[in-house]
Amino acid sequence: MPSTIVTLTLNGTERELIARPSTTLLNALRETFGLMGAKRGCAQGGCGSCTVLLDGRPAVSCLIPVVTVGGSTVDTIEGLADGDRLTDVQQAFVDHFATQCGFCTPGMIMSATALLDRNPDPTRQDVTEAICGNVCRCTGYEPIITAVLSAAERRRDAPQSPATAGL
Amino acid sequence: MGRVTPVDTAYFAGERAGDFTVIGSPVQRSDARGHVTGRTVFFEDLTPPGLTHVKIHRSTRHHARIDRVDVSGAYEVPGVLRVITHEDVPNNWYVVLRLIGVGPDDEPVLAEDRVLYRGEPIVAVVAETEEAARDGAARVVVDYTDLPAVLDVEEALADGAPIIKQAGTNHFVYEGHHCRRVRLGDVERGFAQADHIIEGRYSSSPIEHAPVEPTGCVVVPQGDGRLRIHSNTQAAFFTLDNTALILGVPPTSLRVVGGTVGGGFGGKVDVIVEPLACIAAMLTGRPAKYVYSRAEEMQVSSTRAAERIVIKDGVMDDGRIVARQVTLYVDAGAYSRHSPYGATKAAAHMPGPYTIPNVHIDCYCVYTNRTPSSAMRGFGVTIGDFALESHMDHVARELGLDPLRLRLKNAYRDGDMKAHRKIASGTALVEVIQRAADLVGHDLPPEYRAMSSAERPEG
Numbered sequence: 001m002p003s004t005i006v007t008l009t010l011n012g013t014e015r016e017l018i019a020r021p022s023t024t025l026l027n028a029l030r031e032t033f034g035l036m037g038a039k040r041g042c043a044q045g046g047c048g049s050c051t052v053l054l055d056g057r058p059a060v061s062c063l064i065p066v067v068t069v070g071g072s073t074v075d076t077i078e079g080l081a082d083g084d085r086l087t088d089v090q091q092a093f094v095d096h097f098a099t100q101c102g103f104c105t106p107g108m109i110m111s112a113t114a115l116l117d118r119n120p121d122p123t124r125q126d127v128t129e130a131i132c133g134n135v136c137r138c139t140g141y142e143p144i145i146t147a148v149l150s151a152a153e154r155r156r157d158a159p160q161s162p163a164t165a166g167l
Numbered sequence: 168m169g170r171v172t173p174v175d176t177a178y179f180a181g182e183r184a185g186d187f188t189v190i191g192s193p194v195q196r197s198d199a200r201g202h203v204t205g206r207t208v209f210f211e212d213l214t215p216p217g218l219t220h221v222k223i224h225r226s227t228r229h230h231a232r233i234d235r236v237d238v239s240g241a242y243e244v245p246g247v248l249r250v251i252t253h254e255d256v257p258n259n260w261y262v263v264l265r266l267i268g269v270g271p272d273d274e275p276v277l278a279e280d281r282v283l284y285r286g287e288p289i290v291a292v293v294a295e296t297e298e299a300a301r302d303g304a305a306r307v308v309v310d311y312t313d314l315p316a317v318l319d320v321e322e323a324l325a326d327g328a329p330i331i332k333q334a335g336t337n338h339f340v341y342e343g344h345h346c347r348r349v350r351l352g353d354v355e356r357g358f359a360q361a362d363h364i365i366e367g368r369y370s371s372s373p374i375e376h377a378p379v380e381p382t383g384c385v386v387v388p389q390g391d392g393r394l395r396i397h398s399n400t401q402a403a404f405f406t407l408d409n410t411a412l413i414l415g416v417p418p419t420s421l422r423v424v425g426g427t428v429g430g431g432f433g434g435k436v437d438v439i440v441e442p443l444a445c446i447a448a449m450l451t452g453r454p455a456k457y458v459y460s461r462a463e464e465m466q467v468s469s470t471r472a473a474e475r476i477v478i479k480d481g482v483m484d485d486g487r488i489v490a491r492q493v494t495l496y497v498d499a500g501a502y503s504r505h506s507p508y509g510a511t512k513a514a515a516h517m518p519g520p521y522t523i524p525n526v527h528i529d530c531y532c533v534y535t536n537r538t539p540s541s542a543m544r545g546f547g548v549t550i551g552d553f554a555l556e557s558h559m560d561h562v563a564r565e566l567g568l569d570p571l572r573l574r575l576k577n578a579y580r581d582g583d584m585k586a587h588r589k590i591a592s593g594t595a596l597v598e599v600i601q602r603a604a605d606l607v608g609h610d611l612p613p614e615y616r617a618m619s620s621a622e623r624p625e626g
Contacts, residue, residue, distance in 0.1 A: 022298075030212075030214075031214065035205075036205065036208070036209075036212035037204075037205025037206075038205075039209065039211075039379075039380065039429070040211060041379045041380060041381070041429075041461075042379075042381075042461040043460070043461065044461060046461070047379055047461075049379055049380075076205070077203075077204065077205035078204070078205055080204075081204050086200075086203060086204070090203040090204065091203075093199070093202075093203045094195060094196075094199045094200060094203055097193070097196065097199075099196065099198075099199050099202040099203060101378075101379075101380070101428060101429050101430045101431075102198060102199075102201065102202030102207045102427075102429070103209065103378075103379045103380040103429030103430055104379050105202040105203055105205075106202075106203075106205040109203060135379055136379070137376075137377060137378060137379050137430045137432070138430060
């Protein structure tokens, strides 16, 4: 099958690529656009390391043929921070020791960001459900849950957070 | 930020400085900012121009003779550049621990005339794309003659068991001995003195580390002839030295770039992917990537060893343990890797943190036709601790004693002789148990409260 020209809005900028039918969104991000924040963990949709926001919703980019997302918006971890200024979610992960090896962190932060964008006052249960597709083998999840709840609190206190401004 | 966790200054006040500034205080991780912005560079984030991909054809048998290997099908796949067999590996036989003087070399980088476990690498295929490498590896044909397999540690040591190792035994030989041994006192005399003999049998399964980032590396040939190895190894110098030995080159011709590990837990200590990626890079003159698929990570990467542990204690009515005999089997799987070391640690650990006058420990490192086991978080001692402390609870139940008091009564103190003939020092176990009892509201009578690890007033 022939390659296709795909246009998408990537981290706020319209981008174009020529994609083979088998090219995944993850491979396009990493190999075509050089965005290495989304990680290839299991490559079968099970670990969430490659989570990005597709039209604002978390999606495992390793399972999505990039030719199917033409016209969509895609947001990756690289699009969150405003220069050196971290988003409230990123800062909460730093403050609450919610990173160890760092491999799951970008995907985890994207899932958490999507949650807070649609639910500013999540319960602990909401947080665990939001990150249930993101596997972390280091932290035991507790610091991550604490970080997300803390970010929600911080965002309620300061609603002009850069996190929402960027998306 | 100030201290958020109070430091308990009540114990050992005279034995340490009280001016800690870090303990109990949060300090920002140096790598956290890179992690939360996605800027931390993992090995797979490196995509040098001309990158090739390595995939493996693996054994489908537990134990078999290799009669024929036909790689012609692999070369028919467009994009396949090179097929690597054991003949392309300069020094095919190795053991990771040879760097600290432990041998013999017992594992081939690529199988020669026999496979010892299902999933053992036989042929590597180098190709332009991952798909071509995978397709090429799948088209390699291997003819086998099955041999009897041994899949259980005690069966492997039984009379008449098929011997699977070239060394001639199914167990590692420790300085001429069949197992790693610890001996103190006379355990039979201890059992004869004891009021009770209490036995237990404990076992564990293999455990996979399952790091989120699969094991892998990217090797890039340099202009000066060196190879630059970007790896997620947890042991950069094991990788450097073992790879150099396998390639037959001086270590100075390799450069290992590591330090970023996407989860490891001990599972990235073996040297498995780097030598083949280096050979691929040398044969093609191009960068090579060899990374496990998730299925490979789960099926063929080393596990924590399964262990089987038999504990026999001689105990007095008052709870004093006067004799302990332990027989422990570590399932190394098909090859040594780090298991002989793990079994040594297990043997040293099995007396437990207790002062027991008569100790007899036999710890076997046993080879079977299972996936090789190796390092994982405290390997050799974690399962031993599970068995030991389960057994301490078992002893307490049998005698109707409080489990914490049983442990306090037997806990080693500074100055006690350990089973390895080392004098215990800095023990602190008594105080830790006392503090733990406080925290969970567990009642301890005054004589147990008065105990100290620094002295043993009863002699």
